[in-house]
Amino acid sequence: MRKPKRNPPQPHRYTEKPRLLDLFCSAGGCTKGYQNAGFHVTGVDIEAQPRYVGDVFVQGDALDYLAQHGHEYDAIGASPPCQGYSVTRQLTGKAHPLLIDQVRRLLQDSGKPYIIENVPGAPLINPVVLVGSMFRLMTMRPRLFECSFDMPFVLAPPPAAKHARMGRRPKAGEYVHVVGHMSGVAYCRAAMGIDWMNQHELAQAIPPAYTEYIGRRLMELITHPCNDQENSYNSPNS
C-alpha cells in the first residue's frame, strides 16, 4: 500500500490571534478597534472597569505592568492620560501627570511594535492624525497616534455637516463634540461607534474605528513581516 503523502513544510503561521496589550484602557474604546482588527486584547487600568470590552482585564499601574510584562505581547497600545497636554489644561488649574516620555521609553525597551495615542498638543513623534469624518462618524474628535511602524499618510475630509451647539441636544445629521457635559448620550454613543459605555467613559474614549484602522496595518506587519523588510518596528513612524 502507498504511504500517504506528507504535506510540504508550511511557513510559520499564527494559529491563534496575536496578543495586544492596551495600557490605560478605561472601558475599551481603543481595545474594541484592536479586537475588530483581529487581536486578542488585554487591558490595564488603575481603576476597576466593570464594562471593559476586551478579552482580559488587569487592574494596576500601566507603567509597572509594561515594565514587567510588555515583552510577553505581540504589540502594545497606550493612551496615557491626556489632561496635562490638552488645550483646556489651564482652565482646570489642576496638576496632571505627564507620562508620555516615560511610557515611550518603556515601550522602546520592550522591543515590541507600539502605538501611543493622545490629544492634539501632546508631544508625540511624527504622529498620524485621525478624525471621525475619515470613518463616516458624526464626531470629528481629532486624535494623534505615534506608531513605531510605518503608517500610510491619509487626507481627512472636512465635516460633512455643521456641529450641534455645546450643551444643546443634537439634531439628526449634526456633528457632536463628545465631552463631559454632553447632551444626547445615545446620539453621542452612535457618533462614536460605541454602545457599551456610560457617559463618563464615553467622554474619554477613542472611537474604535481609529484603532481598527491602525490595528489592521499592524496585523499585516505582524503576520506578514517579510513583505515589509524595510520597516522598523521600534522607531516612530519613520
Ligand SMILES: C[S@@+](CC[C@H](N)C(=O)[O-])C[C@H]1O[C@@H](n2cnc3c(N)ncnc32)[C@H](O)[C@@H]1O
Ligand atoms: C483617556 S482614558 C483612556 C481611554 C481609552 N483608551 C478608550 O479609548 O476608551 C485614560 C485612562 O487611564 C487610566 N489611568 C490613569 N493613570 C493610570 C496609571 N498610572 N495606570 C493605569 N491606568 C491609568 C484612567 O483610569 C483612565 O481610565
